[in-house]
Structure formats: structure tokens, C-alpha cells
Amino acid sequence: MHRKFNALSSTILTLLLVATGWAENPSSLDSYQKTGRFGELWGDGIPIHIDAVAMERGRTRYMANCAICHGMEGTSSGGPTDITSLMDPRVRMQPDGELFDIITNGRKKMNGFSPALTDSDRWKVVAFVRTLQHRQNQASGTAPIPLPTAMANEMAAIKQKQPPTPVKNSPASNQRKTTLKNDNETKASHLPEG
Ligand code: HEC
Numbered sequence: 139m140h141r142k143f144n145a146l147s148s149t150i151l152t153l154l155l156v157a158t159g160w161a162e163n164p165s166s167l168d169s170y171q172k173t174g175r176f177g178e179l180w181g182d183g184i185p186i187h188i189d190a191v192a193m194e195r196g197r198t199r200y201m202a203n204c205a206i207c208h209g210m211e212g213t214s215s216g217g218p219t220d221i222t223s224l225m226d227p228r229v230r231m232q233p234d235g236e237l238f239d240i241i242t243n244g245r246k247k248m249n250g251f252s253p254a255l256t257d258s259d260r261w262k263v264v265a266f267v268r269t270l271q272h273r274q275n276q277a278s279g280t281a282p283i284p285l286p287t288a289m290a291n292e293m294a295a296i297k298q299k300q301p302p303t304p305v306k307n308s309p310a311s312n313q314r315k316t317t318l319k320n321d322n323e324t325k326a327s328h329l330p331e332g
């Protein structure tokens with residue numbers, strides 16, 4: 139049963155990769171790594187190796203750059219700038235590539251973090267945020283943040299070792315793309331990287 143499913147999903151994966159040219163064209167992985175996109179589509183998957191050191195880097199970058207608005211656990215919301223909780227189901231559903239793009243370019247009232255954070259650091263922050271979200275699925279946000287090694291292991295468990303794959307844009311993210319274009323709202327200012 140399980141085997142059959144794995145064989146099926148790896149066939150689908152291969153078809154997808156071939157269809158998008160990823161298999162023959164590793165440079166699209168390079169571009170995913172810089173943009174979070176495969177062409178017009180967001181990708182899902184973290185294109186860099188996440189071990190305990192990388193997870194710790196993601197945690198410290200998150201604490202220095204994001205926690206001031208989103209809280210140490212990612213749960214802050216509202217306030218004068220209308221902060222979105224990172225635990226919001228909508229944010230959880232966003233593909234990794236989209237999350238990467240939000241950190242890179244900002245979104246609506248939030249400013250982007252390029253070049254303050256390198257591509258690699260932004261992926262590490264994505265990994266850290268995913269782990270926070272996963273953890274809060276289990277406990278209700280009260281457990282202390284585990285050590286980097288435990289977080290890296292948890293990450294490996296959430297994202298099995300698979301190459302990043304293109305995913306369909308959700309209607310919500312397509313809609314947001316359109317709103318973004320017309321969007322010149324004043325952005326919340328953020329502190330430079332500490
Ligand atoms: C100065 C405050 C501030 C900082 C610092 C900040 N954000 Fe935000 N963030 C916001 C606000 C405000 C919103 C809501 C934007 C809106 O809807 O207009 C937001 C929204 C988001 C969203 C949801 C976007 C969506 O699709 O609605 C994500 C994800 C996010 N932030 C991640 C991060 C990460 C990761 C960092 C650190 C690298 C960070 N933010 C740093 C203020 C901040």
C-alpha cells in the first residue's frame with residue numbers, strides 16, 4: 139500500500155520535473171534558490187541543506203529581524219500595522235517559495251529583507267518558521283523552542299528529502315499577486331539587520 143503510493147508519487151514527481159524542464163535544466167533550481175519560483179509557479183521545498191547549524195542561523199536571523207513584529211514564537215498579530223500571525227492557516231499553506239519571496243521582497247505593509255539577509259539566510263528563516271508552525275500543530279504554543287539539533291531533525295521529518303518542486307499557485311496567492319501590483323501602501327519600516 140505504502141510502496142505503491144511512493145512509486146506513484148515518485149512517478150508524478152518525475153513527470154512534473156520533466157514537464158517543467160527541471161530534470162534537464164538544473165539552472166532552474168538555481169533560479170528557484172534565488173526567487174522561490176519555477177517560472178510563473180511558486181516552488182515548494184527548501185533548496186539548501188538544513189542541519190543544526192543552519193537551523194540555529196535561521197533562528198538567530200528570525201530573532202534579530204522578525205521577532206520584533208511577529209513575536210518570538212511567530213504568534214503576534216494585529217497592532218497598528220496589522221501584523222499577520224505566522225501561525226495563520228493561510229501562511230501555513232503558502233508554499234516555501236512564496237514564504238521565501240515574502241521575506242525577500244516584502245508584502246503589502248511589510249518590507250523585504252534583501253539584501254539585509256542573504257538568499258541562504260532567508261531560506262534558513264523559512265526553515266525556522268516552518269518548524270515553528272509544525273511545532274505549534276503539536277503543542278499549543280506553550281512548549282519552549284527546542285534546541286537547533288532537535289529542530290533540524292524535525293525539519294527533516296516534515297520535509298522528506300525531496301528536490302524542490304513547482305506547485306500550482308493557490309487562488310489566494312494569484313489574487314495577492316494582482317493586489318501587489320496595485321499596492322503602494324506605506325510599508326512598515328523594519329530595523330536593519332542586527
Ligand atoms: C516591522 C514589522 C515587521 C517585521 C520586522 C517583519 N514583518 Fe512580516 N509582516 C509585517 C506586517 C505588518 C505584515 C502584514 C502585511 C499586510 O498584510 O499588509 C506581515 C506579514 C508577514 C507574512 C504574511 C504575508 C501574507 O501573505 O499575508 C509573513 C509570512 C511574514 N510577515 C514573515 C516575516 C518574516 C519571516 C520576517 C523576518 C525576516 C518578517 N515578517 C519581519 C510586519 C513585519
